[in-house]
Amino acid sequence: MxxxxxxxxxxxxxxxxxxxxxxxxxxxxxxLPGPSKVKEVLNKSSAKLQNSSTTSTTNSPQNASPLGDTSSDTAVSPSSPNETMAPQKRVATQQEMSVILNDLANNEKPFVDACKDLGLAGESGFFPKKTERTATKFFEGISGSQKDPVLESVAPVLRFVFRAPGITEVLKLSEDSRGDDSLLEKAELYRQIYRAADYLQKNQTQLNQVVQKSYNLHMIAKAVALKPQLAHDGATKSFCEQIENSLSAKQNLNVEEQVQEMQKFLQDAGIDAKTIGFDPNYRAQVHSEFGKNNLTIKDAWLKDLIDKGMM
Incomplete structure (x- = not known):
């Protein structure tokens, strides 16, 4: 030959x-599942959030998260709604998706905006728990001109994820889906998912920084909720704005130094760290994974928030 x-x-x-x-x-x-499947999962997540918001806080909260299921890669289907609840859940889905697209995924909106409304921390209902109130509505708490600082302090974590390259495109593809996904639509969906997964994997250190700072900001908001007079204290405002500015500017955080600052802040305020759940040994260790139908974000503090019914 x-x-x-x-x-x-x-x-x-x-x-x-x-x-x-x-x-x-x-x-x-x-x-592979297409944009319509992503839309279905988002609707189920919204339904779970709606279910938890109509359940009294005296009941055990559901582990629902706008990020998806945090304990596995499989989205859990909510219980079947009755006919009278269905219209309310459709409205809730639209409202929550509006907050995601217009705030959490919108780079033109502030990355964090908790300190200006510190005085409202005591009205949160999430901390301290108010059993006479229904479960906290997360999306309502972070939307509008006045925000719930206890909830808003957690929002930077979601904004970092939802503003990752590709996530907005995935959300829009799922919103525009009509149930019959073409091969081109599926190909575009997975191209955008890969972009987002690649970005989050390459920026794991930055995500951990965001979570650690949000944790500290959350503890300040809880301290003010416990002692409302702190909202008018200059040192408290300054410390809050220091963390907020660090988040917005994506500055590197010296974790050990800020732990010491947090301990001094609590000591000066006369607050026992245990009463607000502050753990000086906590260090953000986030693991992000894309499963078949959802994005999974795993971290000890975030899981604790979900277990307590915040998201």
Whole structure:
């Protein structure tokens, strides 16, 4: 066999391999969930949030999160709603998606805006728990001109995730879906998911910084909720704004120094760290994963917030 025939047969074989892989790729896309499945998962998550917001805080809160299920890669389906509740849940879904797209995923909106409303911390209802009130409505607490500082202090974590390249596109693709996803729509969906996953993996250190700072900001808001007079204290405002500015400017955090600052702040305020749940040994260790249908964010503090019914 001369080299020309060998080259010809090699070209044919190579072309056949490309065709086979192309067919496999198309088949794989037909098997993967598309934008409509993402929309279904988002609707289920919203329904769970709506369920938890209509349940008294004397009951055990559901582990629902706007980030998806935090303990596994499988989204848990909510209990079947009755007909009278269905219209309310559709409205809730639209309202929550509006907050996600217009705030959490919107780079033009502030990354964090908790300190100006510190005086409202005592009205949160999340801390200290007020059993006469219904469960905290997270999306309502972080939207509007006045925000619940106890809830808003957690929002930077969500904003960091939702503002990752690709996430907005995934949300819009799912919103525009009508249930019959084409191969092109699926291909675009997974291209954007890969962009987001790649970004979060490469920026794990920055995400941990955001979570650690949000943790400290959250503790300040809880301290003010416990002692409302702190909202008018200059040192408290200054410390709050220091962390807020660090979050907005994406400055590197010296964790050990800020732990010492937090301990001094609580000591000066006459607050036992245990009463607000501050753990000086806590260090953010976030793990982000893309499952088949959802994004999973795992961290000890975030899981604790979900277990307590915040999200």
């Amino acid at each position: 001369n080299w020309k025939k060998l080259l010809k047969y090699s070209a044919v074989a190579f072309s056949s391999i490309i065709i086979v892989f192309g067919i496999l790729g198309v088949w794989l896309l037909t098997q």
